[in-house]
Amino acid sequence: MSEALLDKGYEPREVEARWYRYWLENQLFAAADKDEEKEAFSIVIPPPNVTGKLHMGHALNNTLQDILCRYHRLCGKNVLWMPGTDHAGIATQNVVEKQLALEGKSRDDLGRDAFIDRVWEWRQEYGGAIINQLQRLGASCDWNRERFTMDEGLSKAVRKVFVRLYEEGLIYKGQYLINWCPRCHTALADLEVEHEEKDSFLYHIAYPLADDSASLVVATTRPETLFGDTAVALHPEDDRYADLSCAFVKLPLTEREIPVIRDSYVDRDFGTGCLKVTPAHDPNDFELGIRHGLEQIKAIDDDGRMNAHAGAFAGLDRFEARNAAVAELEKQGLLIKKEELTHSVGHCYRCKTVVEPNLSLQWFVKVAPLAEKALKAVEEGHTRIYPENWTKTYYEWMHNIRDWCISRQIWWGHRIPAWTCKDCGSLMVLEADPEACTDCGSRSMIQESDVLDTWFSSALWPFSTMGWPEKTDLLKTFYPTSVLVTGFDILFFWVARMMMMGTHFMDEVPFKEVYIHALVRDAEGKKMSKSLGNVIDPLEVIDQYGTDAFRFTLTSFAAMGRDIKLSEERVEGYRHFINKLWNAARFSLMHLDRAYENFDEKALSLPDQWILSRLNTVAAQVQQALESYRFNDAASILYRFVWNEFCDWYLEAIKPVLFGKSGEAAMEATKGVLYRVISDALILLHPIIPFVTEEIWAKLPGERGSIMRAVYPTTNWDQQRLAYSPEAEVAMEFLMELVTGVRNIRGEMNLPPAQALDAVFHTDNPFQKEMIHNHGDLMKLLARLRTLEAESVGERPRVSATSIVSGSPIYVLLEGILDFSKEVERLDKSIAKVDKELSGISAKLDNPGFVDRAPEAVVKKVKEQHGELSEKRRQLVANRDRMAAMV
Helix, strand or coil, rough: CCCHHHCCCCCHHHHHEEEEEHHHHHHCCCCCCCCCCEEEEEEECCCCCCCCCCCHHHHHHHHHHHHHHHHHHHCCCCCECCCCEEEHHHHHHHHHHHHHCCCCCCCCHHHHHHHHHHHHHHHHHHHHHHHHHHHCCCCCCCHHCCEECCCCHHHHHHHHHHHHHHHCCCEEEEEHHHHHEEEEEEEHHHHEEEEEEEEEEEEEEEEEECCCCCEEEEEEHHHHHHCCCEEEEEECCHHHHHHCCCCECCCCCCEEEEEEEECCCCCCCCCCEEEECCCCCCCCCCHHHHHCCCCCCCCCCCEEEEEEHHHHHHHEHHHHHHHHHHHHHHHHEEEEEEEEEEEEEEEECCCCCCCCCEEEEEECCCCCCHHHHHHHHHCCCCCCEECCCCHHHHHHHHCCCCECCCCCCCCCEEECCCCEEECCCCCCEEECCCCCCCCCCCCEEEEECCCCCCCHHHHCCCHHHHCCCCHHHHHHHHEEEEEEEEEHHHHHHHHHHHHHHHHHHHHCCCCEEEEEEECCCCCCEHHHHCCCCCCCCCHHHHHHCHHHHHHHHHCCCCCCCCCCECCHHHHHHHHHHHHHHHHHHHHHHHCCCCCCCCHHHHHHHHHHHHHHHHHHHHHHHHHHHHHHCHHHHHHHHHHHHHHHHHHHHHHHHHHHCCCCCHHHHHHHHHHHHHHHHHHHHHHHHCCCCCCHHHHHHHHHCCCCCHHHHHHCCHHHCCCCCCCHHHHHHHHHHHHHHHHHHHHHHHHHCCCCCCCHHHHEEEEECCHHHHHHHHHHHHHHHCCCCEEEEEEEEECCCCCEEEEEEEEEEEECCCCCCCCCCHHHHHHHHHHHHHHHHHHHHHHHCHHHHHHHHHHHHHHHHHHHHHHHHHHHHHHHHHHHHHHCCCC
């Protein structure tokens, strides 16, 4: 470890690369498989997609995880942060298919095996990109244990789980209406469908009764699906149709007749109260069709084109067929009217294609029995969710859960371990590939072509990554994990499913606590999106401001349950904090010639006692904040301590002592305190800003190794060395209040900082008099006073400015210091300038055209400017009146 002085300026890029390399080379992130002496702490990373690129969600999520891991290491725990990536079936297949398209090929040209080989090649070449980006962020994962959801061990776990669930009757194959992406050619889970408001039409179509006596008018947004209609439904208590005698209607544009049924599901208040029932193309109609035994007619094929059931419209794209069908309905006089409508339309979360409800033979998990265990685990407190309001959401999802469609019609992923015998038709679900049919001995078998939903393997992540189904030491030591840090968007996708699989296969919850963080939005609070052009790239921010400034910004705004409004200006602001810490450390190191293990308590000054007491309190507060996931509180406490208390007050207060003006004993004691405070402050800050703290730590005198091997202050307190002193805090608070009062007067009177002033403090309070007597020299130094006298309460000096300090007035004598007439003149000009600006802004705000038409953010900004200028004017007028009274 070097003991050279710090460079004049902090250059993050070189420092970050050097220290991350050092941490890796020295295995400082590595966890022990078992350690009887240390308490275990573990986190599994929410595995980013292998196709992924670091975005703000990743940056926030992994910064918070890293803070927890670094903090618990400093507390002496055996910490495992399990890293890895997800194979991301649909997303990865899409990427490789796009590559092939550029070569003029498709996956079908290659065939399944060759295509899978091609995906593995892509993964080897590009799949580690996001891991490198997480390392840029400072993530202290145990990279020796990096896992991939398609690794051999994890694949073995997936097969074992699938087979066991099948044998328990919890996995089955059946016809069901699923969300289908015609572009990706695969089923999608409900939560993989993104809904977006779209402008469309509500079409009112006449369905003539079979006896031609009248028509029933139905309203639909999807007239192209009428070719799959198998009934028209009415509410049984709808009086409008009480006398309807005809039991069938003629299905428009077809030669078919379909029945009229009655069901209380029908909304009597919507449209005419007549509902077209299309069991193969609408999830609610599917359930209605089952209740009434209706035929399921699929009129749209897997490519999103009309099939033979659509008659003359067969072969048309579904949206082309809509327009064509509407034109023909209008021609035949069956289109009653067309209304404009805005409604929610489902899109594939990967390729953004409009999703088609599709009747299909799929594999499902019967989740109700699994959900029951997972619900009970949270209700009984085995897993706690923060913030608490997400617990209610978790309960609602689990109580209303539907069977989980786990099959996907793609090639990349865990292929379903099911085989069908070509000779006897027997279905075999096995962990190992069979050599022959288990029923008839035939070697002629075909494996299921579908792969499993990506979330199926991810649901096993907390235990499959630790070696399950083998009973490993890693699993014994670190399962269940301590906490899961994740975004609310995958609370059901991933968290609920991990809870179901963990409680079922491990008989224990997968994590004791779940922390749900909020979104990172832009400065105006809008969600970041490419279409809005407001996306902030984390890597660009890191390149410009450094990782530590970026991490501190995210942490400072990571309030529980509240979205983060991020701007580069805020990151720049926290870069100033990093520089402030650097400069404070640089100054301190100039005076620390050795490691100070002890100091003479009798020689400690008031600032020494105060800063030690504050360090004591701050360490405990930060620990409490991190333990309860109040990351923003931890950051703000440390910010105030370092910037305000340590830099602005303590370092300024001890400068005379460090330069020997108080004697050798006092200087040595203060150096000991300074060494202790800077050391412990670096440890407290390290989880949030790891790079700059490691760099400064390395320059501190003494051979102590990496800061990652340090001990968190509260876990090893020497009460004599780090004692809480309320007396010192009260005394120092008074001193700071007095100095601040004088500084405020300087500011209000526009007096230069170097201007020597005289002050009189009027008090009859014994404590205050004693403070002036004992610490007057320090007060004069910090307030830049020539004299400071304590007198009994009396008349105010004739020409003076006043500030109230702990209920008593301090008077700064101004006779001969200021030309009050000129100051009044100067302030009048400033007030006039502000009045002019206020007049222009007020005119804008009084203009209804501006307030009503300008963007909300612009109006808000103008109102803020008006408020700031109004406050500025108030202060200027107050100062001017004060000056005028002294003329």
